[in-house]
Amino acid sequence: MQILVVEDDPSISEPLVSGLRREGFEVIHAPDGASALAAGAVDLVLLDLGLPDIDGREVCRRLRADSAVPIIVVTAAGDELDRVMLLEWGADDYVVKPFGFRELLARVRAVLRRVNQSTAPAGALRRLGALNLDTRTRHVDYLGEEVALTPKEFDLLAFLLDDAEAVVTRDEIMRSVWDEHWWGSTKTLDVHIASLRKKLAPELIETVRGVGFRVVDPAGPK
Numbered sequence: 001m002q003i004l005v006v007e008d009d010p011s012i013s014e015p016l017v018s019g020l021r022r023e024g025f026e027v028i029h030a031p032d033g034a035s036a037l038a039a040g041a042v043d044l045v046l047l048d049l050g051l052p053d054i055d056g057r058e059v060c061r062r063l064r065a066d067s068a069v070p071i072i073v074v075t076a077a078g079d080e081l082d083r084v085m086l087l088e089w090g091a092d093d094y095v096v097k098p099f100g101f102r103e104l105l106a107r108v109r110a111v112l113r114r115v116n117q118s119t120a121p122a123g124a125l126r127r128l129g130a131l132n133l134d135t136r137t138r139h140v141d142y143l144g145e146e147v148a149l150t151p152k153e154f155d156l157l158a159f160l161l162d163d164a165e166a167v168v169t170r171d172e173i174m175r176s177v178w179d180e181h182w183w184g185s186t187k188t189l190d191v192h193i194a195s196l197r198k199k200l201a202p203e204l205i206e207t208v209r210g211v212g213f214r215v216v217d218p219a220g221p222k
């Protein structure tokens, strides 16, 4: 899950960004409206209304014009606000400064839950032998034990399990799990594969030399 934090005040953005990272989110920080609008697709936006360049309301409206991304507005105490106005700008919720991190986190989770419920495909559960993965709750268990994965490890495993036992090329994986704008090394894919093998079972993900990978049930028929 990727969160865009739009906040010009480092005394707010710094603890917020590190707190969210600790909770397992990937965080992009935008210190002004222009960089927020240039940030690209994310799963949720935390948007300060008082920005140095573009008014936060305008940023909200433009983000909403481009996508259905959930937006939580962060307002200074005393801002004239009502819920109807916020909805008109396209915001999903708001918090008032100063806010507690736990409160904000609860709002973030609630908004993400709401959005995911309305868009979750019926087949959120993927199963391969003793491996279960639920894309709705982002829960993975293997041999009856819950396995803690990072968001990218989870996305990678979910993608491989979409068509278990089929060979998936490195290109297909990079395009779908990272994104088409990924310019970094595909080494990052190998690192994630290695980590999944370590957390689950080494024989669960097969390397198909020169092509890509596939997931197989280690206990299944050969």
Ligand code: CA
Pocket (backbone or CB within 6 Å): 007, 008, 009, 048, 049, 050, 051
């Ligand atoms: Ca501000």
